[in-house]
Amino acid sequence: MSSSNSSNVHVLAHTDMALAARCATGEPGGFEELYRLHSPRLFGLACRMVGPTDAEDLLQDIFLNAHRKIRLYKGESALGMWLFRLATNLCLDFLRSRANRSAQMTDSMDAEDARPTEGGRGPILGVLDRLDLERALAELPDGCRQVFVLYDVEGFEHREVGAMLGISEGTSKSQLHKARMRLRARDWQPLGPIRGRRHDPRAFSDERV
Amino acid sequence: MTPEPSPMSACDGIQPRLSEYMDRQLDRIQADQVQAHLSVCDTCRGVADDLDRLRGLASSLGPITPPAHI
Numbered sequence: 256m257s258s259s260n261s262s263n264v265h266v267l268a269h270t271d272m273a274l275a276a277r278c279a280t281g282e283p284g285g286f287e288e289l290y291r292l293h294s295p296r297l298f299g300l301a302c303r304m305v306g307p308t309d310a311e312d313l314l315q316d317i318f319l320n321a322h323r324k325i326r327l328y329k330g331e332s333a334l335g336m337w338l339f340r341l342a343t344n345l346c347l348d349f350l351r352s353r354a355n356r357s358a359q360m361t362d363s364m365d366a367e368d369a370r371p372t373e374g375g376r377g378p379i380l381g382v383l384d385r386l387d388l389e390r391a392l393a394e395l396p397d398g399c400r401q402v403f404v405l406y407d408v409e410g411f412e413h414r415e416v417g418a419m420l421g422i423s424e425g426t427s428k429s430q431l432h433k434a435r436m437r438l439r440a441r442d443w444q445p446l447g448p449i450r451g452r453r454h455d456p457r458a459f460s461d462e463r464v
Numbered sequence: 465m466t467p468e469p470s471p472m473s474a475c476d477g478i479q480p481r482l483s484e485y486m487d488r489q490l491d492r493i494q495a496d497q498v499q500a501h502l503s504v505c506d507t508c509r510g511v512a513d514d515l516d517r518l519r520g521l522a523s524s525l526g527p528i529t530p531p532a533h534i
C-alpha cells in the first residue's frame with residue numbers, strides 16, 4: 256500500500272505520532288479519535304476474516320490491545336498500518352483457536368474446483384453484489400479467505416500478504432487463485448442470464464494498476 | 465464439424481495461471497501464452513471474465529462502520 260506523496264507522508268507521520276502520544280498519556284478524546292478514525296477499516300477486516308458474529312468482540316479486543324501497546328508505536332509505519340497489523344494478528348489468533356475448537360480446518364480444495372470448467376456461462380455475471388460477496392467469504396476455508404481479504408479487498412501485494420500471514424509469496428498466489436475459483440464456482444442465486452462471450456484479450460488487462 | 469481450437473489439456477495448463485495473468489504476475493512469455501489461449505478459447509475467456517468481475521467487486525468492498533454499542 257503506497258501513500259499518495261511524500262509531503263503527505265510527512266504530515267501523516269506527524270499527526271500519527273501526536274495522536275499516539277495523546278492515547279498513550281490518556282489525554283481525553285485521544286482514544287476516541289483513534290477509534291473514530293480507524294475502527295471502520297479494522298471492523299471491515301474483522302467481519303471478513305472471522306465473520307460478522309464474532310467481529311464485534313474481536314474489534315473490542317483489537318482496541319484493547321491497541322490501548323495496551325500504543326506506547327510501543329514509534330512512527331516506523333503509518334498508525335493505520337500499525338493498527339492493521341495488530342488487528343490482522345488478532346484475527347489470525349482468533350481463527351486458529353476457532354479452528355482448534357471445532358477441528359474443522361478444511362484448508363484443502365476439492366479437486367474439481369481447480370479443474371478447467373465447462374461452458375462459457377459465468378455464474379457471477381452482473382447479479383452478484385457486495386452483500387452476496389460478503390456472505391460468501393464466510394464459506395471459504397480460512398487460509399484462502401485470509402489471502403483474498405488482504406489481496407483483493409485490502410489491496411496488499413503478495414509479498415506483504417505473505418509477511419502478514421507467515422506464508423510464502425507463492426502460497427499467497429495459489430491461495431488467492433483458489434479463493435477466486437471457489438467463489439466463482441459457488442452456486443450464486445439468482446443466476447444471471449446466459450451471455451455470449453467477447454473475444455477481447457485486453458478487456459481486463461488494464462484495470463488494476 | 466468445427467475443429468476444436470482448445471482441447472481441455474490446453475485449458476488445464478491455462479486456468480491455474482489466470483489469476484496471476486490478471487494480476488500481472490506472469491513473465492512475458494507465460495503471459496503471451498495465456499493471452500493467445502484466451503483469444504481462441506471461450507471457456508477460459510469466460511472464467512477469466514468472471515474472476516475479473518469478482519476481483520473488481522472485492523476491491524470495492526470498503527470499510528464497515530461498527531455498530532454504536534461497541
Ligand SMILES: [Zn+2]
Pocket residue numbers: 470474475478501505506507508509
Ligand atoms: Zn481454455
